Amino acid sequence: MSAREALAQIASIPRDCGEPVFAEPWEARAFALAVHLNERGVFTWSEWAETFGANLKANTLAGEPASYYEVWWQTLEEMGERHGLATALERSHRSDEWQAAAARTPHGKPIEL
Amino acid sequence: MSDHDSHEHHDHDHSHLDGMELKVRTLESLLVEKGYVDPGALDEIVETYETRVGPRNGAAVVAKAWNDPAYLDRLRENATAAIGELGFTGRQGEHMRIVENTPQIHNMVVCTLCSCYPWPVLGLPPVWYKSAPYRSRAVSEPEKVLSEFGVTLPEGKTIRVWDSTAEMRYLVIPERPAGTEGWHEEQLAELVTRDSMIGTGLALSPDETT
Structure with a gap:
């Protein structure tokens, strides 16, 4: 499914003049990751929409609701585990590696593992 | 250079x-x-x-600079503070400096890293912007790179290329388009594209917007 079709199926995606808007760069990245994993057949878009919708609903009942794309991201991590792409443990190790990489990288240089 | x-x-x-x-x-x-x-x-x-992506706050900054000479002076003196006046602050919006296009000079900004790109001001950087070929070509053959973006400058105009870093982030103030005398800042901001604020484009002319 193309990004266009994927967008059409999730009406709640924040938009301006019909185009999705992102408050920060990572949100665009998160959007693209979900669309791309669907394009590659990792999950169907209806599975995505269903899981994301349920998370969004649960979020509105939470004490301190997360932002729209934070919920999108939780869904992405959840789908990653469900389909065996990356476990929480792998993410935790990789996250430490990135933080260590950032700590040894001076400002203004690309951060690389 | x-x-x-x-x-x-x-x-x-x-x-x-x-x-x-x-x-x-x-x-x-x-x-x-x-x-x-x-x-x-x-x-x-x-x-x-x-x-x-991003609030494209820079368009409001440019529009105000066109309309308000006192604001332009403050931008020249301390761009980070003047941009902050409009409520646009934050980590990636620090260490800003403006470079002004004039009939004689066109400014263009290059950068190799996302960390030095002031996205709260400019919106998300184009993907090609971070590529090494763009950066080196912008320095060695700026006219050619600009023409690939559809920008042709008048003969004899000097192109200055600025290398953005985490310590110095540039915002290009494009030339104000002709035929916009008396326009409000909100109208003017519509003419300011992301590319015009990094110098790979010009501000739109009034008939390019509808």
Whole structure:
């Protein structure tokens, strides 16, 4: 499914003049990751929409609701585990590696593992 | 040729990755490594939507600079503070400096890294902007690069190329388009594109918007 079709199926995606808007760069990245994993057949878009919708609903009942794309991201991590792409443990190790990489990288240089 | 001013250097200052940026990098790098994600395809999807990322606050800054000479003076003196006056602040919006286009001079900004790109002011950087070929070609053959973007400058105009870093982030103030005398700042801001604020484009003329 193309990004266009994927967008059409999730009406709640924040938009301006019909185009999705992102408050920060990572949100665009998160959007693209979900669309791309669907394009590659990792999950169907209806599975995505269903899981994301349920998370969004649960979020509105939470004490301190997360932002729209934070919920999108939780869904992405959840789908990653469900389909065996990356476990929480792998993410935790990789996250430490990135933080260590950032700590040894001076400002203004690309951060690389 | 690139002009450099005296940059501040923070030798002990290292980079930071936190919050969502860290989470995204973490998962993305794992998925790329395992072959689930093709980074090129991902960039392509982001690129399709990139112009809608970020508040594009810079357009408001440029419009105000065109209409308000006192504001322009403050921008020249301390761009970070003057941009902050409009409520646009934050980590990536620090260390700003303006460079003004004139009938004689066209400014263009290059940068190799996302960390030095002031996205709260400019919106998301174009994907090609970070590529090494763009950067080196912008320095060695700026006219050719500009013509590829559809920009033809009048004969004899000097092109200045600025290298953006985390310590100095540039905002190009494009020339105000003809036929906009008496326009309000909101109207003017509509003419200011992302590309015009990095110098790979010009501000739109009134008949280019509808």
